[in-house]
Each structure stands twice: as C-alpha cells, then as structure tokens.
Amino acid sequence: MNIDKIEFIAWMERVMQRFDILKEHLRDIQKQRNTIDGEELLDNQDLLLMLKISHRSLQRYRSSGKLPYYTISGKLYYKLSDVHQFVRESFNVPLQRTKDNK
Incomplete structure (x- = not known):
C-alpha cells in the first residue's frame, strides 16, 4: 500500500483530532467522578x-x-x-x- 505524503499527513491530523476529542471526554468523566x-x-x-x-x-x-x-x-x-x-x-x-x- 502506497500513500503519498499529503494523504499521510491528512490521515495523521484526523487521528490526532480523535485523540483530542477522547482526551476532553476523559477529562469530563474525571471531573464528574471527583465532584460532589x-x-x-x-x-x-x-x-x-x-x-x-x-x-x-x-x-x-x-x-x-x-x-x-x-x-x-x-x-x-x-x-x-x-x-x-x-x-x-x-x-x-x-x-x-x-x-x-x-
């Protein structure tokens, strides 16, 4: 499988965006758990x-x-x-x- 550099960078940016979304979701869960x-x-x-x-x-x-x-x-x-x-x-x-x- 060959992909060019531009496609690879675009794919990596999408992956990093997903990680950012997950990080925010985990922060929200942690805040809820550690509050009363x-x-x-x-x-x-x-x-x-x-x-x-x-x-x-x-x-x-x-x-x-x-x-x-x-x-x-x-x-x-x-x-x-x-x-x-x-x-x-x-x-x-x-x-x-x-x-x-x-």
Missing part, C-alpha cells in the same frame, strides 16, 4: 501532597474532627471547601504563650 454537589473532591494522596503532611497527621486531623471527610466505596475523600476552611482555621489559632514569654 459540583464541588471538587480530593483523596488522601492529593491532601498529603497539598498540605505536605504525613499519613499519621492526616489521620489525626480526621479523628479529631478538624477535617471532615467522606467515604465512597471504601476510599476517603475531602471537599475542597472543607480543606480550605481547615487551613484557614489552622492559621487563625493563636499561639499559646508560656509564662516565660509574657
């Missing part, structure tokens, strides 16, 4: 990287009720707005002064 009520959900790995904390620290924040979480099919998720609220509250906590620092 239109809000982005983050998993443990997302939070560990975002907050630069250990697994144990994340578990402690969940256990203490400081960071709300949701379990979906056995996997833990966090609403992005809850994470933002957690960060704001963490920064607003005044440092305890000791008697020596007064």
Whole structure:
C-alpha cells in the first residue's frame, strides 16, 4: 500500500483530532467522578501532597474532627471547601504563650 505524503499527513491530523476529542471526554468523566454537589473532591494522596503532611497527621486531623471527610466505596475523600476552611482555621489559632514569654 502506497500513500503519498499529503494523504499521510491528512490521515495523521484526523487521528490526532480523535485523540483530542477522547482526551476532553476523559477529562469530563474525571471531573464528574471527583465532584460532589459540583464541588471538587480530593483523596488522601492529593491532601498529603497539598498540605505536605504525613499519613499519621492526616489521620489525626480526621479523628479529631478538624477535617471532615467522606467515604465512597471504601476510599476517603475531602471537599475542597472543607480543606480550605481547615487551613484557614489552622492559621487563625493563636499561639499559646508560656509564662516565660509574657
């Protein structure tokens, strides 16, 4: 089978357009899967990287009720707005002064 260069380039452009359509479709599916009520959900790995904390620290924040979480099919998720609220509250906590620092 012989095809000339122009036909080959046209064929490759069609293939690449199909890949672009598939890529957009996959992004839409991923966005739908990782949202609840239109809000982005983050998993443990997302939070560990975002907050630069250990697994144990994340578990402690969940256990203490400081960071709300949701379990979906056995996997833990966090609403992005809850994470933002957690960060704001963490920064607003005044440092305890000791008697020596007064």
